[in-house]
Amino acid sequence: MSDEIKRQAVPIYVPVIAIDGPSGSGKGTIAHRVASRLGFHVLDSGALYRLLGAAAKRHAVSIENEAALEVLAAHLDVQFTVDAQGEAVILLEGEDVSREIRTEEAGRVASQVAVLPKVRNALLARQQAFREAPGLVADGRDMGTVVFPNADLKIFLTASAEARAERRYKQLLEKGFGASLAALIDDIRARDTRDTERSIAPLKPADGALVLDSTDLGIDAVVQRVFDEAKKAPALAKFLI
Ligand SMILES: Nc1ncnc2c1ncn2[C@@H]1O[C@H](COP(=O)(O)OP(=O)(O)OP(=O)(O)O)[C@@H](O)[C@H]1O
Numbered sequence: 001m002s003d004e005i006k007r008q009a010v011p012i013y014v015p016v017i018a019i020d021g022p023s024g025s026g027k028g029t030i031a032h033r034v035a036s037r038l039g040f041h042v043l044d045s046g047a048l049y050r051l052l053g054a055a056a057k058r059h060a061v062s063i064e065n066e067a068a069l070e071v072l073a074a075h076l077d078v079q080f081t082v083d084a085q086g087e088a089v090i091l092l093e094g095e096d097v098s099r100e101i102r103t104e105e106a107g108r109v110a111s112q113v114a115v116l117p118k119v120r121n122a123l124l125a126r127q128q129a130f131r132e133a134p135g136l137v138a139d140g141r142d143m144g145t146v147v148f149p150n151a152d153l154k155i156f157l158t159a160s161a162e163a164r165a166e167r168r169y170k171q172l173l174e175k176g177f178g179a180s181l182a183a184l185i186d187d188i189r190a191r192d193t194r195d196t197e198r199s200i201a202p203l204k205p206a207d208g209a210l211v212l213d214s215t216d217l218g219i220d221a222v223v224q225r226v227f228d229e230a231k232k233a234p235a236l237a238k239f240l241i
């Protein structure tokens with residue numbers, strides 16, 4: 001045996017912040033702001049369910065055909081990129097679907113395919129693979145309960161259905177989509193019911209999650225609350241110095 005010191009690779013711990021909550025509560029906005037400050041990656045898990053819905057439409061697969069959707073989910077050909085202006089671009093089978101998957105219809109279909117256990121299982125490892133150094137902020141419905149149950153910080157972000165519908169209304173108009181506020185409230189309530197009442201990975205606060213109601217809180221105030229909590233988590237505090 002030589003005196004040579006054998007170097008062993010020390011695995012790097014990759015922290016995760018899980019942000020869950022209902023549609024329009026601000027998860028994506030907060031996740032991007034927090035990730036940008038920390039230099040972390042972002043997982044928009046809802047986009048995967050939306051993409052699966054779009055893939056089902058392209059391949060004429062019924063959204064009730066769980067076996068076929070499981071195969072589609074396992075082979076989903078997606079790329080998350082940015083364009084020259086730094087805007088997020090999502091490619092499905094090489095085609096830019098960034099706009100198509102952001103419609104209310106795409107959200108409804110995503111919520112319908114998301115109730116299927118085989119679909120959720122097929123997307124699980126793909127979501128967990130987003131956990132890369134230096135860290136990840138993951139947004140969705142089951143980030144803290146199922147996908148990253150050991151997350152360093154769990155936030156459950158919520159707001160009244162009316163506040164969320166109003167935010168969505170403004171957002172859709174800004175993007176050039178037509179919208180009706182009354183229809184959005186109905187839609188949000190229907191989606192809340194489906195997401196919270198499904199038998200697998202229902203939307204609910206994870207054990208230990210900080211529940212933040214943003215009905216009367218602006219974006220900056222929510223981000224500050226998240227950082228206040230992050231400072232208390234040993235694996236995250238060093239990124240906030
Ligand atoms: N605290 C807040 N106060 C006011 N507006 C907000 C707040 N948080 C987010 N918004 C706005 O609400 C809209 C919806 O936010 P966002 O898309 O981040 O929600 P989401 O929870 O990710 O929705 P979804 O789950 O449907 O993707 C955006 O236009 C965003 O700027």
Ligand SMILES: Nc1ccn([C@H]2C[C@H](O)[C@@H](COP(=O)(O)O)O2)c(=O)n1
Nearest residue numbers: 045046047049110111114140141142
């Ligand atoms: N972790 C997740 C993320 C999303 N879904 C489902 C349920 C949502 O209604 C739908 C669209 O999500 P959004 O883009 O609005 O965040 O996808 C889920 O079940 N689990």
